[in-house]
Amino acid sequence: MRAFFATCLSLLLAAVPATAGVTIDAFQTEGGLTVWHVEENSIPFVALEMRFQGGASLDAPEKRGATNLMTALIEEGAGPLDARAFAKARDGLAASFSYRVSDDTLSVSAKFLTENRAEALELLRLSLTEPRFDDDAIERVRAQVVSGIRSDEKDPSAIAGKAFDARIYGSHPYGSDLGGTLDSVAALTREDILAAFSAAVARDRLYISVVGDISREELGPVLDTLLADLPATGAPLPADATPVFDGETVVIDFETPQSVAMFGQPGVPFDHPDYFAAYLLNVVLGGGGFESRLMQEVREKRGLTYGVYSYLVDKNGADVWLGSVQSANNRIAEAMEVIRAEWTRMAEEGVSAEELQNAKTYLTGSYPLRFDGNGPIADILVGMQISDMGLDYIDTRNDRVNAVTLEQINRVARDYLKPDQLSFTVVGQPEGL
Template sequence: MTTLTAMRFRISMSALTLMLALVFLVLPAVVAARAEVRIQEVKSDRGITAWLVEDYSVPIFAIKFLFDGGSTQDPVGKEGLANLMTGLFDEGAGDLDSDAFQTRLDEAGAEMGFNESNDAVGGGMRMLADRQDEAFELLKLAVEKPRFDQAPIDRIRSQIVSGIVANARDPEAQAARKWAKAVYGDHPYARPDQGTETSLATITADDLRAFHKANFTRQNIHVAVVGAIDAETLKKRLDQVFGGLPEKADLRVVERVEPKLRQTMHMEYPLPQTSLQLIYPGVPREAPDFLAAALMEHILGGGTFSSRLFDEVREKRGLAYSVSSALINQEHASSLIIGTATRSDRAAETLGVIREVIRKMAEEGPTEAELDAAKKYMLGAYAINNLDSSGAIASTLVDLQTDELGIDYMQRRVELINAVTLEQVKAAARKLLTVEPAVMILGPKFAETSKG
């Protein structure tokens, strides 16, 4: 998925202080225990499925959920609809107006937030186990009966427009927008999630209600819960919060898109640093060679301080503070992205070094020692990066659901990674890195001296 809009949280300070104190007291033991996470599948009477990890180390729990759809479902001319909607769930629901809802949320000692991406609208709540009645009732109202009153719509829309106006003066933000259009053409991925001043001005409360009805359904939801709650209680809570939603979603069909490679876009701007971004083909998460590609990418640039790009660009030549790569998987597109920023007078040299590192990886692949180190890192870092809090675990479980990796993936993961061979990783390097990439340059004009 793309970078999510910042979640909007409201929580009482007394409850927050209590939760943090409890977490810090038991965190070392919790992290150690979560090296082996026991996941249960819970299905409610109304057919809503959730993955649950029971953990009574602290008397709190987190629920995370995603509805498939996201900003790709924004109607043409009403871009920014999904993003605007996520700012309104705590601005009144049911019989509670904005002030009343936020007061009740503070009194419940709960933390609630919503966000959107290209492919989903997500939400979540953290709550004290002994205050869950009040918290779940508020979550039910927010999910099922948001009010979309005009005053909050106008206020949140104004805040978003202020950000759009500020971005219009930011060369990096403008470059990113033009870059998305160059790479994805007329696909919804090329549209700005936050919309435009023009599109936002057309959005009405009825548009928000229609989007909510079409996208917030029992058919397209993924749920994960972690913490001090048992399966039987969760079954009832799932129906309480989500059981009143429509059964089936009404989503627009979104076609898969391949990034448009073999192009260079140079946005001239008098900056002291030049930003460079290269896009290569990616690998869908469900592809058989995904893990081989992920290990190759880690060795190339994803490993940060241990990667080839970091070693050649920063350590040996001091051309940039950081340089990295990432495999990006969205619902309808995949790519491998490499990015850095360097002094403008050394931009051509930096781009040449990056291309040479990529050429060598494509032709020779990694060494056995590099592959062994990458496997050890990916196996060891998983718990630290994905299982270090109840919220992180819940988010990871939702991701596993949307990627359709299976409830036993954490147990199978070690075996799957260890089974990847050096030849498979070399094949992934040849497959992805022998294609001429799309290159974006933001900064003063220069002549590229080499293409590797």
């Protein structure tokens, strides 16, 4: 059975050709659930994606890490099945379940064969409505989380990321690691885990997409049965964050041959009319691989790093423009100087027509490659719902990229790039800072 499942997974990559259009059927079930559905019958396989908005940001300050620990425990037994029995039942059905948490969402992914659909969905239903949270499972998973936290304490990249978040987000949940601290995780009780589950897993914050061998007529009743026992409402969503970028450099001493720097400034919301121009601008600046300006100036011309990157981050409660670089302790100051200079040059001079066209070609050419199977498509669809992109986004996305003019992108460079607010957090033993 598992060999057959692996074969189906490989076939899944060809289920929807990269160049094919994706026809989305958005409808509401009789039970009131909204679902985006793509019927694809070429193989007997279904991918289901669910997102519960809120995620780790729902943690109380003194209970940081509760949602993360709870999420890792969902498949550690449910209903009459302990962790071992649950895993055996899932594997026996050749099904795959995944539970993940981010700052803003709790994600549930399920993949199963058509012939085992009823049994797989019943097992999934148990995990979402009757998780056991047995004491032995809690202690086992807690130990894994603690091990990860201890590992991060020795990782300069993890230290830099956590310190940078704490600096720009302050007391907002984004400002602390979703995994919690050694002390907060050690103090979590089973009651805390049950409370985190009730806060995060509810119908009022649920987004659903399904791609594969199932019709609309079959899907509606299936989802209503699967999710009927979820509570109607969860905990209130957190307020928006107010990121602070002071333009300064903060150094955290850490014994390592290479320093790690996180840097950033305010970003651009996805729903803003200038977003696609900013997106293209970032490709030219630091998001376009080896052809980006930062990679060319910092790596190719000066050999200061193996990699330097920038990227737009659109969280539910904050929009930021971030980047990262690593360099030897005696060269990180120069790398940062070049980054600041390129940030300033782009703000003042903008981009060339050739750079804009190359960025458009890069983005529009790579976009169809994301639709390489039912699972990735389901993931894209549920992300579109959460971001309120609209049903036509897949068809219009490349047109919106191509519509950006040289005049617009250079105005966006002047308006949005803020060299005076570009803030760095450096972990290592940098010289000259």
